[in-house]
Amino acid sequence: DAMVIQNPRYQVTQFGKPxxxxxxxxxxxxxxxxxxxxxxxxxxxxxxxxxxxxxNEADTPDNFQSRRPNTSFCFLxxxxxxxxxxxxYLCATSRRTSGTLNEQFFGPGTRLTVL
Amino acid sequence: xxxxxxxxxxLILQEGANSTLxxxxxxxVNNLQWFHQNPWGQLINLFYIPSGTKQNGRLSATTxxxxxYSLLYISSSQTTDSGVYFCAVTTLKAAGNKLTFGGGTxxxxxx
Numbered sequence: 527d528a529m530v531i532q533n534p535r536y537q538v539t540q541f542g543k544p545x546x547x548x549x550x551x552x553x554x555x556x557x558x559x560x561x562x563x564x565x566x567x568x569x570x571x572x573x574x575x576x577x578x579x580x581x582n583e584a585d586t587p588d589n590f591q592s593r594r595p596n597t598s599f600c601f602l603x604x605x606x607x608x609x610x611x612x613x614x615y616l617c618a619t620s621r622r623t624s625g626t627l628n629e630q631f632f633g634p635g636t637r638l639t640v641l
Numbered sequence: 642x643x644x645x646x647x648x649x650x651x652l653i654l655q656e657g658a659n660s661t662l663x664x665x666x667x668x669x670v671n672n673l674q675w676f677h678q679n680p681w682g683q684l685i686n687l688f689y690i691p692s693g694t695k696q697n698g699r700l701s702a703t704t705x706x707x708x709x710y711s712l713l714y715i716s717s718s719q720t721t722d723s724g725v726y727f728c729a730v731t732t733l734k735a736a737g738n739k740l741t742f743g744g745g746t747x748x749x750x751x752x
Contacts, residue, residue: 559740568727568742569684583739614682618740627672627731630740632684 530633532617538639539607547602547636549617558600559630560592561616569616575600576622612640643668643732647743654718654750662713662746664728672731673704674740675713679724687713718750
């Protein structure tokens with residue numbers, strides 16, 4: 527089945543130690559997103575790629591970076607995790623055609639713990 | 642930006658009961674999705690419904706775009722329906738591909 531895959535499902539890191547979360551998709555979608563979700567809150571968009579074009583949300587901290595080496599993969603890099611970065615990180619994909627954004631599909635998420 | 646409000650914020654149901662969740666949005670939209678977030682945190686797509694009515698088993702949804710609201714109906718609720726239900730929209734006016742989420746409705750179905 528076509529799907530969005532995230533690895534690892536659980537990640538523990540130390541304060542200030544860089545960490546990378548990965549996302550892959552078999553849907554051949556041209557848009558990939560990273561969301562951050564903290565407890566009892568709605569997901570919050572960090573940034574997205576439309577093909578190779580990177581789009582950062584205005585309030586996304588510089589500590590968060592992303593890479594999309596090809597259509598199938600997208601990475602979230604947290605350069606110096608703080609305690610406030612502990613959250614669920616969700617990857618999503620969609621297909622954008624002729625200016626219309628279609629349905630978004632989410633991966634299972636990576637739950638990040640910062641010690 | 643667009644505002645998305647969901648009601649009620651919390652809902653407790655007895656197994657077998659029916660319920661209606663509401664999503665109001667403040668501007669025209671070109672995409673509206675309903676999600677169920679399970680206890681493990683995964684967002685499951687329920688409906689992609691920018692307008693009209695759709696049904697999938699015990700769930701159905703209606704979006705009245707001209708009046709800027711959508712409803713999610715759960716019939717004969719089961720304990721597995723517990724979790725958080727999110728409504729999310731994209732707006733015709735905003736640039737980019739951003740889904741704006743409502744605050745969610747937390748549903749607990751008791752056996």
